[in-house]
Amino acid sequence: MSLRLHSRIAGGWAVLAAACLLCLAAVWNGQPLLYPDTPTYLRGAEMGAGKALGGRVAPWLPAEPAPAADAPASTPQAADAARPKGLTSVEDKVVLAGRSVYYGALLYASHLAGSLWLTVALQALCVAYLLQLLMVRLWGLGTRHLLGTVAALGLLTPLAAYTGFLMPDIFAGLGILAMATLAAYWQRLGRADRIALSLLLLFGLCAHASHVVIAAALLGVGLLARLSTRRWKHLPGAAFAVAGACIVAAVAAEWVFNQAVTRAVGAPPLRMPHPMARLVDMGPGTDYLRRNCPRAGYEACAFLANYPTAWDDFLFSTDPNKGAFALADAAGKRRMAAEQLRFVADVVRHDPAGVAAGVAADVLRQLALFRVDIWGYGPRELAMYEGRVPPSLYAGMRASRGAYNPRYNQWLSAATYLSTAAAVLALLWWWRRASSAGALSPAAEPRRFADFLWITLAGIALNALVCASLASSADRFQARVIWLLPFLALSALALAYARRPTETTAAASPPPSLNPSSTTSLQGSAS
Structure with missing residues (x-):
């Protein structure tokens, strides 16, 4: 060999x-x-494969059993209430970018x-x-x-x-x-x-x-x-x-x-308004909206009573006292996504020092924040996966x-x-x-x-x-x-x-060139 x-x-x-x-x-x-986003990644690929192959794909979730013949007829409202809620809805032409x-x-x-x-x-x-x-x-x-x-x-x-x-x-x-x-x-x-x-x-x-x-x-x-x-x-x-x-x-x-x-x-994917959520959470965004709503005309004004709120609550919470993006209807989500860059520009003009200080503090905080929090499911987390x-x-x-x-x-x-x-x-x-x-x-x-x-x-x-x-x-x-x-x-x-093995030789001669299969060291021999 x-x-x-x-x-x-x-x-x-x-x-x-x-x-x-x-x-x-x-x-x-x-x-x-x-993670709660894992099914979203997978279902997005499944939807794409289904479109490309005419629906002939193995489903991620098993089909629900058909109702019994004597079961009461389900109304559209009941069906909608039973459907798991999420941020995306193909029927409403809301598909999120970023997944x-x-x-x-x-x-x-x-x-x-x-x-x-x-x-x-x-x-x-x-x-x-x-x-x-x-x-x-x-x-x-x-x-x-x-x-x-x-x-x-x-x-x-x-x-x-x-x-x-x-x-x-x-x-x-x-x-x-x-x-x-x-x-x-x-x-x-x-x-x-x-x-x-x-x-x-x-x-x-x-x-x-x-x-x-x-x-x-x-x-x-x-x-x-x-x-x-x-x-x-x-x-x-x-x-x-x-x-x-x-x-x-x-x-x-x-x-x-x-x-x-x-x-x-029939519509492009939406980029979630992370910068908008961040500025509302940070404070300058909340202050701007309180001073300028409803005159500013932002969709986020509709949820002014909920601010300030954490950035993830702004984006994902369906609590009527905390959320914004997830609470908006399809048209509202689309407007909020389209308005985020203009919102950022307005807030920076409104309070440039506050925005700069908030971002700097967050960056410094981020450098020191690295607890492991992805392991484990409590009752709240498991409820996010059911269905x-x-x-x-x-x-x-x-x-x-x-x-x-x-x-x-x-x-x-x-x-x-x-x-x-x-x-x-x-x-x-x-x-x-x-x-x-x-x-x-x-x-x-x-x-x-x-x-x-x-x-x-x-x-x-x-x-x-x-x-x-x-x-x-x-x-x-x-x-x-x-x-x-x-x-x-x-x-x-x-x-x-x-x-x-030979310090003097290594110092006096240039190191040999390696190819991908070589195990010779440029800094020392393999041990």
């Missing part, structure tokens, strides 16, 4: 082993973790194949592939370092929980890692890995609109740094071009979805370890805060050690790792900026990427203490 084939087989087994470790959280729970049909297609394909566990397995393989590429093939650390790091991240950070989470959140962190890898290691990546990273990035961007904004901001920051400072001029333009092409392709995919919805239901998921899945949710049990969330949240604090200290130690040793000079190989580190840190910060600005500060938004900090710290420590 050739050395290259042996390396590929060993690498494949390492990826599979790491993926299995990442699935353990969901396995321990008894089923993948769901990616592409991620929904992954869920629906798993459903058609027989199990939603297939989505968990694919997400785990994506994470494992990227970590193995970085740790083993690019940094030259051994498989034991990879598996040890994955196990630590699975136990002490939200990584495994988000891998088993049937939402696109895991692709936020993977998108940041993919962009950092392309930028820092472009010359050392083979064609196959460049293609794989590009496809992973593209799917991640198609999976959620916030990922596109984060990637575009990260690309903009990188281009600005490359053009304006000598420190970053060495970053390859080809990597920026690939990232830009993925962003353009993701925007084009969203346009295709919009056109398909318009043709299918929206198949009975067998609902029964599994009720029987899962997370049902009625917040302890895992509490334990993992505490572990996440402790591991993140330790990661910050470890990275500061690594940076001081590397700087004092002259290891970060332009000719030194650790410089590539430093580039990778800074790009990833910028992605984490931009995630907080985008989520807090466009929605609001919430634990789930930052928890989805916070595992990147302990990953960077564990990798830096492993690289610092990796055995180097």
